[in-house]
Amino acid sequence: MIVVQDRISVAAADLPRLRALLEQRYLPAARGRGLTLVDSGVSPPLDRGRQPCTFWLRWQLADVGAFWTMRAMAGMDPGVAAFWAEVDGFCPARTREFLRPDAFADAPLPGPVPLAAFLGQPRGWRETAQLHLRSGIGAEQRTALETALARMAEQPGVLDAHLGHNIAVAHGAGHYTWDVRYRDAETAAAAKASAFWTGTLAPLFDRCLERMDLMALETVAAGARRPDLRTGIKRTALFRLMDGVDQRGRDEFERDTLEMPAYIPQILNWRLSRALPPAGGGATTIPWSHVWEQEYARLDDLNGPYMIHPHHWAFVDTLFDFESGRQIVDTRICHAYCPLDGGMLGAELAQSSQHGKETR
Incomplete structure (x- = not known):
C-alpha cells in the first residue's frame, strides 16, 4: 500500500471554495483512478486572518502499479490539470x-x-536522433535507409555509429534511435557537408522520414558499471524543462536524475546531457532541454526495478507531475528504448578512459 498526502496552503475564508471544488470536480474521478480518500484535516484549526492554514488530504493507493495507472489516467484527463x-x-x-x-x-x-x-567523461562529440518514418514506407525503402545509416560508421572522423530499432513507437519515440559519435563538432559539421550525407543520406531522409529530431549532447555527467556491455537495452529519454525554470531548478532536476543509478543498480551505464543544436547548422532551436540515456542488461530491468523503485516514482517523478506542486519538467516527453547492439554508453566511457591513459 502507498499513502499519498496532499498539503494545500489556503486562506481560511477560501476553505469552503476548496472543499466544494474537491467534492464536485476531483473526488469522483479520483476514485476511478484508484485513489481512496482516507481522511482530511485543517492545521492549525484556526482562522488567522492573512496567515493561511494547511488543508490536508490523505489517500491510499494499492501498490506501485496502481500509482503508474493513476499517473497515466490523470495525464490523459484535461479536467485534472x-x-x-x-x-x-x-x-x-x-x-x-x-x-x-x-x-x-x-x-x-x-x-x-x-x-x-x-x-x-565521454570522448568526442555525439549527436542523437529520433527518426520518425513516413506513413506507408515499405520494406525496400526501410532497408535502403538502414543500409545507408549503417555506412555512417565508415565515414571520416566518425568514432562509432549505432542504429537502434525502437521496440515501441509510442510516448514520443520514433521508429529508430540513431546515435553518431564524431571526433569533434567540426568533424560533425564536415560530415554533414560531405558527398555521402548530401548525396545519399539527405535524399533518403526526404523520402523516408516524416521527422528527424536531431540534437547534440553536452554532458552533465556519465557513468559505467559495465563498460563491456555489448547486448541489452538502450533507453533514450528526452525532456524539456518548463518555461521559467531557473538555474536552481535545473540544478535540482539534474542532481535528482543523476542520483538514480546510485539507487537502482540495474542502470548499468548512463549519461545525462543538455541538448544542443547539432553541428553544421540546420536546427537552431530544439524542443528538448535534456537527454537521459541508460543501458540495461534486459528489458525487464527497465520495466521492473527502474519503474518500481521509490526514488523514481515517489521522488524524481514529482518533478514531472502537475499534481505534485513540484513540477518543473513538461509532461510531453520522449521515451524510446531499443535493443543494444555493440554497446555505446559504456564503450564511449571506456574509450575515453583508454585515451586518457594513452596521452598521459
Missing part, C-alpha cells in the same frame, strides 16, 4: 508527498551506493 490550475489561482502553495505506512517498522529505507568509481 484544469482542477489544479483553478486551485493554484487562490491557494498559494501545495505539495504531494508519498509515505511508507509502516513508519515505525525496523525495515531500513532504500539507500544509495557510491558511484565515484564508475564516473567518467
